[in-house]
Each structure stands twice: as C-alpha cells, then as structure tokens.
Amino acid sequence: MSAAAAHTPVPEHLREAPLIEGPQSDRTLTDSILHPVWRDPGRGWWMALAVTSTFLGILVLCIAYLLLTGVGVWGNNSPVFWAFDIINFVWWVGIGHAGTLISAILLLFQQGWRTSINRFAEAMTLFAVICAAIYPGLHTGRPWFAAYWLVPIPNTMDIWPNFKSPLVWDVFAISTYFTVSLLFWYVGLIPDLATLRDASVSRTRRLVYGFFSLGWRGSARHWYNWKWAYLLLAGISTPLVLSVHTIVSFDFATSIIPGWHTTIFPPYFVAGAVFSGFAMVLSLLIPARHFMGLKHVLTMRHIDNMCKIILVTGWMVTFGYICEYFADWYSGSIYEVGQILVRMLGPYAWSFWLLVFCNCIVANLFWFRSMRRNLWVVWIVAALVNVGMWLERFVIIVVSLHRDFMPASWGMYYPTIIDIGMITGTMGLFGTAFLVFLKFVPAVALAEVKELRYETELQLQHAEEAH
Amino acid sequence: MSASKPKPPTHWILGSFKRADKCLAAIRALRVSGEKENLDIYSAYPLHGAEAALGLKRSKVPLIVLCCAIFGAFNGYTVQTWANATSVSSLSGEWLGSLRGYILDVGGRTAHAWPLNIPITFELGVLISAFGAVLGMLIINGLPRLHHPVFEVEAFRSAQIDRYWISVTTKDDLKREQLREQLAQLGAEDISTVEEGADE
Numbered sequence: 001m002s003a004a005a006a007h008t009p010v011p012e013h014l015r016e017a018p019l020i021e022g023p024q025s026d027r028t029l030t031d032s033i034l035h036p037v038w039r040d041p042g043r044g045w046w047m048a049l050a051v052t053s054t055f056l057g058i059l060v061l062c063i064a065y066l067l068l069t070g071v072g073v074w075g076n077n078s079p080v081f082w083a084f085d086i087i088n089f090v091w092w093v094g095i096g097h098a099g100t101l102i103s104a105i106l107l108l109f110q111q112g113w114r115t116s117i118n119r120f121a122e123a124m125t126l127f128a129v130i131c132a133a134i135y136p137g138l139h140t141g142r143p144w145f146a147a148y149w150l151v152p153i154p155n156t157m158d159i160w161p162n163f164k165s166p167l168v169w170d171v172f173a174i175s176t177y178f179t180v181s182l183l184f185w186y187v188g189l190i191p192d193l194a195t196l197r198d199a200s201v202s203r204t205r206r207l208v209y210g211f212f213s214l215g216w217r218g219s220a221r222h223w224y225n226w227k228w229a230y231l232l233l234a235g236i237s238t239p240l241v242l243s244v245h246t247i248v249s250f251d252f253a254t255s256i257i258p259g260w261h262t263t264i265f266p267p268y269f270v271a272g273a274v275f276s277g278f279a280m281v282l283s284l285l286i287p288a289r290h291f292m293g294l295k296h297v298l299t300m301r302h303i304d305n306m307c308k309i310i311l312v313t314g315w316m317v318t319f320g321y322i323c324e325y326f327a328d329w330y331s332g333s334i335y336e337v338g339q340i341l342v343r344m345l346g347p348y349a350w351s352f353w354l355l356v357f358c359n360c361i362v363a364n365l366f367w368f369r370s371m372r373r374n375l376w377v378v379w380i381v382a383a384l385v386n387v388g389m390w391l392e393r394f395v396i397i398v399v400s401l402h403r404d405f406m407p408a409s410w411g412m413y414y415p416t417i418i419d420i421g422m423i424t425g426t427m428g429l430f431g432t433a434f435l436v437f438l439k440f441v442p443a444v445a446l447a448e449v450k451e452l453r454y455e456t457e458l459q460l461q462h463a464e465e466a467h
Numbered sequence: 468m469s470a471s472k473p474k475p476p477t478h479w480i481l482g483s484f485k486r487a488d489k490c491l492a493a494i495r496a497l498r499v500s501g502e503k504e505n506l507d508i509y510s511a512y513p514l515h516g517a518e519a520a521l522g523l524k525r526s527k528v529p530l531i532v533l534c535c536a537i538f539g540a541f542n543g544y545t546v547q548t549w550a551n552a553t554s555v556s557s558l559s560g561e562w563l564g565s566l567r568g569y570i571l572d573v574g575g576r577t578a579h580a581w582p583l584n585i586p587i588t589f590e591l592g593v594l595i596s597a598f599g600a601v602l603g604m605l606i607i608n609g610l611p612r613l614h615h616p617v618f619e620v621e622a623f624r625s626a627q628i629d630r631y632w633i634s635v636t637t638k639d640d641l642k643r644e645q646l647r648e649q650l651a652q653l654g655a656e657d658i659s660t661v662e663e664g665a666d667e
Contacts, residue, residue, distance in 0.1 A: 026511060026629035152550050154565040160550035162571055169586040176590040180597040187601055191627070195511060198624035214605065215612035218626050220508040220517035222608040227513050228528040229604035233597060236536075240593045247586055451512035454487065458515075 017301040019113055019452060024296065026450050033446045034199055036292045041439050044291060049435050055428020062421040063138065071141050073418045080401045080413035085135040087393040088423050090248055091276070092132035092430075093174065094269070094389060096181070097241055098277020099125025103184060104237035107230075113305050115452045116297040119192075119445040120288070121281050122185040127433040128280070129178045131426040136170070166250035173247040180240055184233045187226070190216050191447040245269045252396065258339040259400030262327060268320025275313035275359070276389035278306050282382040286375050288438065297444050300373060307372040310385060314363035317392075321360070335405055347412065348399045351391050358388025477663040478643045479616045481623065482655025483630045487514055490631035493653040494520045500649065502635055509617065509632040531603035532596045539595025543588040552579040622657040636663075 020029075066073050076083040099121035106114035140146035148159045150171045161168045193213035200206050216222065249265035282303065289298040328336040343352045362384045365371040372378065403410045437443070484490040490508060497506055498520070508517050551571045558567040570578050605611065617623050617634060626632045633655070635646050643660060650658050 030511075030628050152546055156561060156565045158567070158569045160569050160571065162573060163547040163551050163587060164571075164573060164576065164580060164583040166586075169590075172587045172590040176594040176597075179594060183597050183601045187604070191511070195627040198627040214610045215615060216610065217615055217617055218509040218511060218632075219608075220510070220514060220521055221523060222610070223510070223513040224518050224523055225526050225528050225604045225607050228526040229600040232529060232532045232600045236532075236593050236596050236600075239589075243586070243589060243593075250586075447512040454512065455515075 017299060018456070019116065019297075019299060019301060020449065020456070021296040021299055024453060026453070029297070029449055029453065030195060030199060030446060032293065032296065033442050033444050033449065034196065036294075036438065037196065037440065037442060038200075045435060045439065049432065052428045052431030052435060055424050056432045057428075058421050059425025059429055062418050062425055063134070066138060066418065071139060073416060075414050075416040075419050077411075077413075079404065079409050079411050080398055082397050082401060083413050084415050084419040084423060085139045086251075087390065087397050088426065089132045089135040090269075090393045090397075091390050092128045092135075092426065093177075093248055094245065094273035094276045095280045095386075096125040096128035096132070096177070096277065097245060097270070097273035098281050099123070099128075100177075100181060100184075100237050100241040101274050101277065102281070103188075104234040104241065107234045108238060112452055112455075113302055115448045116294075116299075116444045117281065117285065117302055117306075118448070119185075119188065119441075120285060120443050121277075122181060122188070123434065123437045123441075123443075124277075124281060124284065125181045126178070126185060127430045127437075129174065129181065130433070131430050133174055133178070134426060134429075135422075136167075166247065166254050169247045170251060173244045177240060177244045180233070180237055184230075184237060187230055187233060188445055188448070189441065190214060191218065191226075192442050192445065194218065195446055196442070242270055245273045257400050257404055258328075258333070258335040259343070259396065262324055264320055264323045264327065268317060268324070271313050271316035271320060272359075272389055272392060275310060275317055275363075276386055278310050278313070279382040279385035279389070282306055282310075282378055283386065284434065286379050286382075288443065292438065292443060294444060297449055303375070303378060304369075304372045307366040307378060307381075310363050310382070311366040314359060314385070318360040321356075338403075339400060342403050343395055343399050346399065346403065348395070348402070351394050351399065355388050355391040355395055358384045359392060362388070474664065475638045477616075477636050477638055478640075479661040479663060480635045480637070480643060480646045480650060481617060481620055481632055481657070481659050481661070482650040482653075483622065483625060483632045483657045484655060485630065487631050489654055490514075490633060491516055491520045493650070493655060494633060496653055497633075497635060497649070498522065502646075505636040507634045509623075509626040509634070511627050511629065514631065527607055528600060528603050532599045535599030535603075536592045536596040540588050540592030542595070543591030544584055547584045547587055548579055616661040616663045619661040620657070620659045622659070 074083065074085065076085070099118075102114050102121040103118040107118075137143045137146070140150075147153060148155060148157070149161050150168060152160055161171075190213055193209050194216035197206055197209040197213050200209060246266040246269065249269035252260035253262060253265040255261060285298060285306075286303070289295050325340055328340050331337075343349070362381050365377060365381055371381075398413050402413055482493075484493065487510070490510075491514070494506060494508060494517075503522070506521060508514060508521065510517070549568045551568065553568040554570050555567055558564055572578070617626075617632075623632060633650075635650070637643055637646060647658055647660065
C-alpha cells in the first residue's frame, strides 16, 4: 500500500487479508514456528510415518527385485517401451516445479505471500525430484554401467555420452535442478538453523543445529552477501526451472511418434508442471497447517492465491491441449488425426476423458471465492488435479505408443504388480521424507516471515505518518 | 593460544536493542564518532538500511557468480564438442587415451551440431554459478566457522530471535570503557565485553 492510498480509506471488504494473522512479535513468531520442532511429534505423526515407511519398504523390495531380475518385471514391452517409469518420472519432476516457482519466480516478482510457503514447497521439490530420478536410473537396467553413457567419464573403451540425445540433456537438467534446489533450500535454511541453535535448551540440539548452521551469527555483513546469493540463486533458478520441463518434453517432442512430435510440448509441459505442483503443495499444506498450528502464517489468503494459480495454469494446460489437437488436425496427417481419435475413442478412452474432467473442468470451481475458501473442496480439487496430471502423462506416453504407424505393431499395455508397488512406494518415500522434514526443520521460513512482519509494520507506520 | 609474542587482545563490546530503528541510529552515531570497520549489526533477518548505516562496500558475490557462469558454460560446451566431435589420434595409452574423444556418427548428423549442445551448456552454466553463489557467499563471510567471540555472551542468543545487537571492537583498554559508556548512552542493553584471544 502506498502512502497516498492511506488518504482514501479502503472499504473493509476490499482490503487484502494480512499475510500474518493476529498481533505477532518476533518472539511469538519464533515460538509458534519452532514449536512443531521442539514438541513431541505425537501419535498422529508416528502413525503417518508408519504408513509412509511401509510403502517406502515396498519400494525398496521392488527395487531389489528389479535389480536382481531385470526391467522385465515391469509391464513395458513392445510396442509400449516407455510406461509407468517415464510417466512417474515426468509426474514427479512436474510436482517439484511449484517449489522453484514459489521460491524463485515469486521472489523476483516480489510477491509477499510466497514467504510462508517457500520452505515447504522447496522441500517438496527436493523429495519429488529424488522420487523422479529413481525411475530413469532404474530404466537403464544396470545403473552402475549407465554412468558411462550418461555422464562423460574418461575411459579406455572410447565410450562417451551421445550429447545430441535429449535423454542425456535430461540427466544434466535433472541433476542440475536437484543440486540447485538443494543449495537454494539450504541457503534459506542457514539463518533458521542458527535460530534453532540459539533457541534450543538441550546441548545435543544446540550442537547439531550449531553444526548445520555453519556458525551463522546474523551479522549485517553476512546478511548483505546472503541477500545477493539468495537473489542470484532465484535469478538462475527461474530459467532453470523453465528449462527442466522443457528438456523433459524434448524427450517426446524430438521424436517422430504421432502424439509426441509437436512443438507445443515445452510450454504446456511447464504450465502442467506448475499446475500439478501447486496442487501437491495444497494437498500437503492444508493438513500440515492444521496439525502444526501454523494457521497464522499459512493463512486463507495463501490458499486463495494458490487456488488462483491453479485456475490460471489449468487454463494454460487446456489451451495447450486445444492447440495440440488443432495442430494435429490441421497437419492433415492421417497418423496425427488417428492419434486424436484413438485417444478419444480407443481402448484407453477412459483415461482421456478422466483427464479432461480432472484438468480442464474441476479447477473451474476456483472461479468462485466460496469454493476457494472451502478447504474440503480445495483439497479434493487438488487431489483430482494430481490424478489428472498423472493421466495426462499416461495418455501422452502409453496411448501414443500403443498404436503408432503400423497396425501390425499395435498392442496393449498393462502395469504389473511391481509397477503399482513402485508408484505407491515412491509416494511412501516422498511422505516419509516430508514427515521427517516437518519434524526437524521449521516448515516456514522463519527469518523471512520476520522480515515480512517488519516490512508490514514499517508500511503501516508510514501510512499513519502520511495520514 | 600460546604464542611467543603476546598480541594485544581485541575487545568486543556488545549491546542489544529492542527496536531496529534504535539500533540503526546507534550505528550512525558511532560512525559519526569515528568508528568504521570495527562496527557490526546482528539481527535475525536482513535488516533494511543496515548496509547503508555501516557503509558496506558492494558485495562481490555477483562477480563470482558471473565468472562461474561463464566458466561452467564454457566447460559444458567444450566437453560436449571434445567428446562427440573430435578424436585426437596422438592421445593414446591408458591415461591420455581415456581422454580421447570419439566422433559419434548417429543418423549421419554432422559431428559438431552446436544447437544440440545448448541445453547442457546452459545447465552447466547454471550449476556452476549456483555453487559460486553459495560457496562464494560462505567464503566471503568466513563461514563455516566453529567459534566466534560474540557467542561467548549468553544473552547474544536473542540476536537470532527478537533482538538487534551491535558490536564494536577495539584493542585499546582505555577506549573500551569509553565505548561501553557510549553504548549505554545510545540506549543499548545487555552491554558486555568479550576479550578475543586472551585466555581460552
């Protein structure tokens, strides 16, 4: 709010809700945000951990069985050589994108509401990228040999990666994305670890958090360099996050398969990634803010804003579908047109129509303020969007592959029990990592929330003085 | 420490403030009375106006990041071209031979097709600049660091929670008392002194 705006008071119902609710001081914010770290996690946390770690155990068993037997334990086979592994890979990477969007792009656009959700979303990015990376790694069959054709390792066999292959670009994009996200997350975490160190009463915690806070003492000279590093990381993460899903979409777009060979893929993959990522943030945030007592910093305004982003990106994705199908029809290629018809009317038509329902229709509930404020509706829509985005990758990958140019090579794809075990297993890995994160690290970026509180206070002071 | 020549200990005079504006005003007053490089502010979040009050020079982090970006992108492009588009036959043997490139002919495409090298060139530029930003920031800040004199003061814990601390250093015993008084006049609380390198 500018100083001039203070002269004409804004009516109550048009005023934006505050991003930090209630009268808060730095002390109360520290106490409330660190409370979930100090307190006994409670029965609910242990029960959730028991469920997620069971699925994690299933994942470990599935991977062990796969490595001992071979990738034949998956359902992929001619003509569908890419199936659940690549679907899940693209799905998990896409989910990660919301974290970087919130932490980097919204920072550059100076959106104050990113502040309380960024830590949360960045952690989600890290765990989602770990889940994603498991799949292509295992898909190489023998990952310990794959290193020779994925990264340039000097060797006497004259083996180098084929750098003209989008699959090799993927390796670099995903590993860079993970590393940069981890660095970004950790840099933001250092001041909060220092707060944990200095607010803790037990010596063990003091030592552990002291070790990870690298001796941070909050000096203005340090903050000055920290702010530059943080801003520059945001600056380089912004093109990075756009490049990652663009490169993932190149895996398909550079091929000649009808349904893959299209130039609309990079932008609509990125929009779809943000769409599903925000849905995942909401699915996790709504229960977490309730159980962790963080409603004063993760407010309804945050949820409202995220719903609006889901609405916008949902329409971007819908527009992408329309463009894609228009281009297919306009190309006049019988294979491209055939692919549209197979999607709509073929044996997997259910997946296409469910996808249209989840991605293009359901999110329109968010046009209504009352729907954006009903947490049950928001949570269910978010879950459906994640289902829809998973189905989108299923339609692109499996449906495009199962009927290509030659009817003689057509076939069906059915997942095996190992495929199912691995997708639920990666969800277990994701959930376990997330629960551990919620227990040991503040889920809300404390230093940044304090800064926001201070800025808001200053603005109010200026407004009063101008009055 | 058991140095042969005992160096004069550095005195760290610390004081805390409840309000950010008081803290910044105190720093400005201390700068007027001649203290410069020996001043510092400690806060739980980046305090606006602290750089200006302390008169800090421009951060070197952006320059480091720029150099790292150029270095990373250059390396990314070179490695790809070397590995896929050159094969220097004079490199042979177990060590040098392992570095020899191999002209990869896939689908009759030209060996050196620069547009296809752009994604990895970009990614490596980003990767190395991210390391540059983080490691550069830590190195300039002198972190990680296991210990620092300010941590000797128990009350200094509040710097990471809800208070604004300032520190002034001096090697002069007489000036120490004078600075303590000056801090008290400026409204600082919890005024304490730590001797660095005296007896540990």
